[in-house]
Amino acid sequence: MINLAGRDILHGWGKFVFTGIGLGLLIGVTLTMAGVYRGMVDDANVMIDNSGADLWVVQQDTLGPYAEPSSVRDDVARDLLGRSGILDAGNVTYLTMQASAVKQATGQRREVRVMLVGFEPGKPGEPAYLVAGRPIVRSHYEALADLKTGFALGEKVRLRRHDYTVVGLTQRMVSSGGDPMIFIPLQDAQEVQFLKDNDALINERARTASNPAFNRPNVPGLLEAVQASQTTSHFVNTVLVRLAPGADAEEVAGEIRRWKHLQAYTRAQMEEILIARLIATSSKQIFMFLVILAIVSAAIVAFIIYTMTLNKMREIAVLKLIGATNQTISSMILQQALGLGLIGFMVGKLSATLWAPLFPKYILLLPEDAISGFFLVMLMCALASIFAIRAALRVDPANAIG
């Protein structure tokens, strides 16, 4: 038996293939949207993994440090060190900001949005591995930059008021928002984050000096002490804790909460915060896109198959008259819809794979998403062909006779 669907497709393959490509680009966008979501989840998980922490100690009643601002005194880390179950603890600050560097070749200033991480070398929070360069050894003005920042080894990167030399490069170190990270020594980061600019500093000093409570002529050194305490920061955003082998994360976290009026999150809780809350709105946004794209694609398939069928009404009437069964005719239409879906899916998968690396944020195309995408496309095409099949089955074979 001749495959009628195949013959019809071959007969008008140009139109069919171009329609398939159009549909395919839409499917490619759909797969990419799914990849954007997967990429966000993966970024969040990678961030959690790369932090090297088992517990996050943050300000009480906050979902910090990634989902909400949190500030904790930087002596907490020291206090935690002595407690049972805790192997190591490190102060860390996070700040999303603009970094810039002057390109040697062109002399142009290039700006990159980054997440600035302040960490204590050798403590939790330090990147576990570098793809190039060396770790930070000086206590000031050295930086580790993620490859995605585009900064190169030896390049000078400007953060607020100071230039930092990039001495090492990391990979896949991005914030949950997809911004690449730059790591600098904790004290520098505290200064960037908590300290004011020169004018504000001078103003503050003048204000303190004019305050009779601090500027007492009979207490020498008081004013200087107060001013010194005002210009150094003792706050960080979180303390990352590494647990001793065999320690129970939940138990240690519970103790920290009771002991210091602080919040402590385990890895599972942090994952929940990042995925269920921080990126929840974004994922709903993406889901809406997916739904709309799926509906649009289905509508396109339905429309194309419907018009293809309408253009064949006379042939269908003749086929019915000469004895073709309803099944022969419906399966011809169904196969064409599925063929369109197949071309669309292949084009979509290919285009998504090709253009994913061009996106600024990480796009993770999972094979299982592609597989379920394939079945969804096929299902959608089958459903979309129903209208055309119904129209074809309603055709009266008597129409073929004048």
Place this chain on the structure above:
Amino acid sequence: MNMPAIHIENLTKRYGEGDTAVDALKGVDMTIWPGEVVGLVGPSGSGKSTLLKCLGAVIEPSSGRMTLGGQTIFDAAWKIDDLRTLRRDRIGFIFQAPYLIPFLDVTDNVALLPMLAGMPDAASRSRALELLNALDVGHRAKAAVAQLSGGEQQRVSIARALANHPPVILADEPTAPLDSERALNVVRMLNQMAQQYQTAIIVVTHDEKIIPTFKRIYHIRDGRTYEEAGEGREV
């Protein structure tokens, strides 16, 4: 073989109901024998197409009786459940326009019918080729439909009508779009095929060029038929 290919008695067809009802056939009698080519002639609106659709088991007559090769297929109601199979195996159709399937080549347009009837592809195609050769279009067997001239297309459509060797072929104005020479050529083919396959062929026409070729003519007027001997001119 003394059985008529088609026999109908007092066949009527009413379209619609009540005030708007149209009696398109008001009692038609007709007997056609195997190997005969019969003309069905009448003015527009006289009921020719309606009769053809009834004979072709495409629409249901309102009353009367109809037999096909001696088997009663209609007697106040259809006596056969599967009209589609009946049409496929026992009735060939030729239309005013060739109505070939544009996405199949010439051979497969013809071979499709035996294939639909369950004949293997190779056998179907060789039968198609045999018919195409008989109709002088064998050299176009691999061509696409669109590459054929109008006359060639009409001959392919005759081959298609013959493809399942049906005892009856119904042709609805098959020569209307053709010039005189091609029209007579088609009639010659039809006569030849009727002889060769012992097929009864009913040709609906008002084409003056071909009316003199019929040995027997049914005139239809206002839903009734009148039989008349034709000139039976050789073509």
